[in-house]
Amino acid sequence: MEILAFGVQADEKPLIERAFLGLEEIRCLDVFLTEDTAPIAAGHEIVSSSVNAVLGAPVLEILAAGGTRLIAQRSTGFNNIDLAAAERLGLTVARVSYYSPFSVAEFAWTLATAVNRRIVRASNRTRDFDFRLDGLMGRDLHGRTAGVLGTGKIGEAFARIAHGFGMRLLGWDVAENPACTALGMEYVTRERLLAESDLITLHVPLMPETRHLIDAAALKSMKDDAILVNSSRGGLVDAAALVGELRAGRFTGVGLDVYEAEAGLFYLDKSLEPVEDDTLARLVTFPNVLVTSHQAYYTRDAVGQIIDATVRNVADYRVGRRSENVLVPRA
Template identity: 80%
Template sequence: MEILAFGVTADEKPLLEEAFRDGHEVRCVEVFLSEDTAPIAAGYEIVSSSVNADLNGRVLRTLHAGGTRMIAQRSTGFNNIDLDVARRLGMTVSRVSYYSPYSVAEFAWTLAMAVNRRIVRASNRTRDFDFRLNGLLGRDMRGRTAGVLGTGKIGEAFARIAHGFGMNLLGWDVTQNPACLDLGMEYVDKDRLLAESDLISLHVPLLDSTRRIIDSAALKTMKDDAILVNSSRGGLVDTDALVDELRAGRFEGVGLDVYEAEAGVFFLDKSLEAVPDDTLARLITFPNVVVTSHQAYYTHDAVGQIIATTVANVADYLSGRRSENTLSPAA
């Protein structure tokens, strides 16, 4: 059987082809699955989508009309999929419920230290042979407080690194993680975490209850010299409100690997185009902000696990099995 995989990067393509080599052929395309590209899947029973795919009801109906019966999403998040429509159509939808939490946690720390120690500014200067230290003053992390919003596997990994730095730990989640408690984490309400933390890192999923959990009120609760890092989902932060606070001169630094309007921008080369998104354009201009293009998961280890799970999900579908990765069982 030939499988069509959307949104495949050049690094990912040989790994996907090798993983499916023994059982199936895989056709890899760079374009993301959307209303415009869904007709490409006509005749493919199994389609694999990437994290930035738009699987709304219209896309799902187009896929179904073309013969697609199974969608294997190569990501953990699935807020981009209309599961109600998928279930009504009898389509099987799977995701990757787990991959290396260290990839994202380590990258979140990379962003935190990049803004704290002004790494991007320093690198740009030295490329011009400007070796002055003015404006590069950072802070020790030891003895300061890290606030972790969401203490699942990734949040726990982030907390372990913070503990290694010698930081105090505050946590917020619907349930307490015993491993985080063992690190000395104190679970508190969200407002206290925001008010007392020097570094705040977001590791919660994007749900109706967490959408824009960092809104204008939350931002105003934070310290003026706090560092904010988001490597989870862009919709967790009200970006317009964040820009307003940055314009007011607040925050030591902000590191963002995700952006709430990233679809159609991230993973693409827009260097020769005018940027229509005024909020994103303004955000990137702040010297204390580092924006990366949703790459926190992008390690050999994590991508390898994602692909291996995708192969297993396809095998489960063809054998009529369900697993913890199954979001929508076939009718």
């Protein structure tokens, strides 16, 4: 029976097809799973969704009515899925609980160093054969303070890189990570971390209690020359409040791989359409802001692990086996 995979990127398609070869028949679609596209899944028992699918009750109801029984999401985060509705409709839901933390941590560092050393501006200039250094001065990160909000596997990987840079480490989480304390990380309150850090990076899940973790008050408490990086979930940062601080001339740089209203925008070509999101339109105009399209996870290593886990999730569903990836078990 054919599996239908939504939101498959061109680089991802051959990896998915190779992983399922000889195991399951799978059809890859480049369209994302939405209320408009969900009817396509009619007759497919298993559907695989991507990170930017919005699986609220309306979408889940369409899938269930069409015969879908398993949603295998190819991501770790699941704040986009109405789990209560899925359970009510008898849908099994599985995710990928683990993939390479280095992919995200390394990309977060890429954003941090890019905005610090004005790499995008420098690259744009040299393409025009403008080799001046005006406006390109960065600063050493060695000896400065890195604040890591969320010290799980990704936060730990980021902290190890920061330690290699010779940075002082501050951490904030519900529980201390012994590997981070071994690096010399000091766990402090969120308020102290924001006030003392030169580089702040977010590696916490998006939940009701973490939505707008970086709100207007948090932004104002940061150093004027701080660097802020978010490669976790867009809803952690109040983007409108961030625009206000940037307009006031604050922050050395901001690197955002995620955006709170990215659904319906990221992974799509909107270059020929009017810009409807005023906040995002403002963000990308600031010379000290770098916005990328939720690509921190997008390495061959991490995507390969995500696909392998998805294959296992389908196999587990077939035999009624439950793993740590299952969010809503089979009825």
